[in-house]
Amino acid sequence: MRTLILDIIDDKDEEQRTLEENLSFLDHHPLTTHSLTEATELLAWYEFSMLIVGLDKKGDEAQEILAKLRIGRKAKTSIVLTNQDCAKFRAACLVSGADGVFRLPMNRREANAQIGAILRRAHGFAQPNISIGSLEIDLSKRLVTHHSTKASLTRLETKVLELLLYHQGRSVTKENFLAHIYDGLDDPCQKIIDVVVCKLRQKLRSIGCVDLIQTVWGRGYRIDEFSAALKSNTLVNQAATSSATAERRLAATH
Numbered sequence: 001m002r003t004l005i006l007d008i009i010d011d012k013d014e015e016q017r018t019l020e021e022n023l024s025f026l027d028h029h030p031l032t033t034h035s036l037t038e039a040t041e042l043l044a045w046y047e048f049s050m051l052i053v054g055l056d057k058k059g060d061e062a063q064e065i066l067a068k069l070r071i072g073r074k075a076k077t078s079i080v081l082t083n084q085d086c087a088k089f090r091a092a093c094l095v096s097g098a099d100g101v102f103r104l105p106m107n108r109r110e111a112n113a114q115i116g117a118i119l120r121r122a123h124g125f126a127q128p129n130i131s132i133g134s135l136e137i138d139l140s141k142r143l144v145t146h147h148s149t150k151a152s153l154t155r156l157e158t159k160v161l162e163l164l165l166y167h168q169g170r171s172v173t174k175e176n177f178l179a180h181i182y183d184g185l186d187d188p189c190q191k192i193i194d195v196v197v198c199k200l201r202q203k204l205r206s207i208g209c210v211d212l213i214q215t216v217w218g219r220g221y222r223i224d225e226f227s228a229a230l231k232s233n234t235l236v237n238q239a240a241t242s243s244a245t246a247e248r249r250l251a252a253t254h
Contacts, residue, residue: 003030007054066096149207173220
């Protein structure tokens, strides 16, 4: 997940420290700038999953800043962090396009849950558990379930599956995976994505979910919702047919 932080809070006390410290729970490395101009340019050229703005301006000025950030932006969600305890200010931020407003200093557990929910809804998932056909994915617990059979995932496997789910029906390139997992910092060889996908497929196959992740040659990988649901149902039907056939054969011998 690629995140851009714009920190333009002028008045920081010792409790608030920096936004990076307040956001230390994020499972990736955000890109931080203190310049509105630079942030606007970055949003015009690059795609970000989340924009986090540290803001302590008054209502009208805050709205103007957020309006500038919205022009041609490529960020799925935008969140404002502020040291102001003012309902009018929070309302102005939300009206100007912010998806959430948090007061500094943040409660780590609450902020993590709320930001995760905002990101999930931005990608079209209202519930924390995501379902495709008969397959259920719990990203927070790193657990996949298919017809009551469960498999645990590693952090990298969960990250890969998460990005594929967020882009159902579309190809995800290896560059997209690396940006999502490592945020452009210390990227390993792209071959690591092939290794993670291979292990992820093995775990999905072990619980009866076959060919969920499709290879798009020359481009990357993809999950197709319709084919995934169809294949899951096909497996169930095949199992039911085999069971019925075995019962008939057993009955014929008596």
